[in-house]
Amino acid sequence: MFITQYRHFALSPGKGLKCCQIIDCFGKVIIMAARNTLMQKKPAAKAQILRDYRLRLRDNIRSIRENFSEILKSAKVEHDSQANPFTQFEQDQYELQVRVATISKAGENLLKLISDLKQFLILNDFGYVNEAVTLNTTQCQADQDNLNGRLSNVKDDLSSVLSELEHEYYHRSVLL
Known part of the structure; x- marks a missing residue:
């Protein structure tokens, strides 16, 4: 600079x-x-x-x-x-x-x-070090929030698929 x-x-x-x-x-x-x-x-x-x-x-x-x-x-x-x-x-x-x-x-x-x-x-240069740590923390927090959202979507999808499978399984067992 x-x-x-x-x-x-x-x-x-x-x-x-x-x-x-x-x-x-x-x-x-x-x-x-x-x-x-x-x-x-x-x-x-x-x-x-x-x-x-x-x-x-x-x-x-x-x-x-x-x-x-x-x-x-x-x-x-x-x-x-x-x-x-x-x-x-x-x-x-x-x-x-x-x-x-x-x-x-x-x-x-x-x-x-x-x-x-x-x-x-x-x-x-503590100001720069603190700024870098804050930036990395913010970026990691954003990544964590993104992954939590994806995992929540996967959980919801698995839950709906599992409930459909259970429903299908119990309806077949009743018919047999």
């Missing part, structure tokens, strides 16, 4: 958003989901959990931004370097590997945050 609000941020060639803007939109979606799920908890607990989610989100997004900008900075070719070109290449390659690993770790942490939010939403 929150994702559909950001559907207009589709990435098309030449018209897409920057990586940082997408991450900001993603962060807003997570915070909105956290706020809506925390409405049923105590205010102090809601605020603490919300602060924890925000802190985790900010740290991971900051890590992704910083490392991404450093990767872009290191992509510039510097001819003024006093180091051997092969040494500089190895150093740059190692730095890129470390930064990409850090971005990957921050991405995994964001996925874990999403998983935590989903779990929190599933476990603590």
Whole structure:
């Protein structure tokens, strides 16, 4: 429901958003989901959990931004370097590997945050659970009423057939 609000941020060639803007939109979606799920908890607990989610989100997004900008900075070719070109290449390659690993770790942490939010939403969304139980109870009650009506019709039919059979049986036995 929150994702559909950001559907207009589709990435098309030449018209897409920057990586940082997408991450900001993603962060807003997570915070909105956290706020809506925390409405049923105590205010102090809601605020603490919300602060924890925000802190985790900010740290991971900051890590992704910083490392991404450093990767872009290191992509510039510097001819003024006093180091051997092969040494500089190895150093740059190692730095890129470390930064990409850090971005990957921050991405995994964001996925874990999403998983935590989903779990929190599933476990603590009592309104939805109560609504589902009420809906299932209503549906089962309707099915039970339907089956009771059918059984009543079958009982009436069997009763009429049985009375006809008894009537026929006793009339034949009298004739014999």
